[in-house]
Amino acid sequence: MFDLMPAFLQSPFAGYSNGHILFLMGSAFVAGVARGFSGFGGALIFVPLASSVIGPKLAAPLLLIIDAVGALGLIPDAAKRANRREVATMALGALIGVPLGVLALAVIDPLVVRWAIALTVILFLALIVSGWRYKEQPSALLTVGVGSVAGFFGGAAQISGPPVIAYWLGGAIPAGTVRANLVLYFAVSTVISTVSYLLGGLFGAAVIAFALAAGPSYAFGLCLGSLLFGRASDQTFRRICCFMIGAAALISLPLLDPLLR
Secondary structure, eight states, X not given: OOTTSOHHHHGGGTTSOHHHHHHHXXXXXXXXXXXXXXXXXXXXXHHHHHXXXXXXXXXXXXXXXXXXXXXXXXXXXXXXXXXXXXXXXXXXXXXXXXXXXXXXXXXXXXXXXXHHHHHHHHHHHHHHXXXXXXXXXXXXXXXXXXXXXXXXXXXXXSOOHHHHHHHHHTSSOOHHXXXXXXXXXXXXXXXXXXXXXXXXXXXXXXXXXXXXXXXHHHHHHHHHXXXXXTTOOHHHHHHHHHHHHHHHHHHHOGGGHHHHO
């Protein structure tokens, strides 16, 4: 299936069937649609699914590469619509959390990381569904704290969405601003994660090979998701965000790995 690739990029596929690779490409497409529509969700969908086939140590840096390239087109519009001061404060927290998450990815049992992420996603979903909202302007310290938690899970598995989306959906913020904030925040956190992953030695030939296979599907999904966003109301946007987080919580469970393979 990948005979045209250089030999050093073909070898990572040796232990995987064509079905595995097609599953990875399909997962990337669905994740791209979610990311393009909501500004987040790519990792919530892709990392658990990809981890069931290639493991989180490959899935996380793989998503970082394909999202960094594919989502470039979302940034200019987001920079105009986002609350840049709020995003910058959140990003300060990411500077603390991302390196800690990368360290966890490198030294902690991947199964433990996956269970921790699945349970955290469920907790944040419960917070959103409960109808919790904050009425006053949150403090900068709280924003940094949320950014740190999000950064940790972003560094560990590229799943920084739940803390941030729960935080911004908890205020009276229009859907367009929430989406723009998320796109801009993830652009900044991607830079931080890239540096941390490089220092952690998490990029290799296998990651590049899988990125070449899954990247086009992810980019196509991003374009489709962006087109769909313009047709959704604020209420629909919030409902779909909750559905995506719930689906991610379900597919994150390691117990489902035999069904995903």
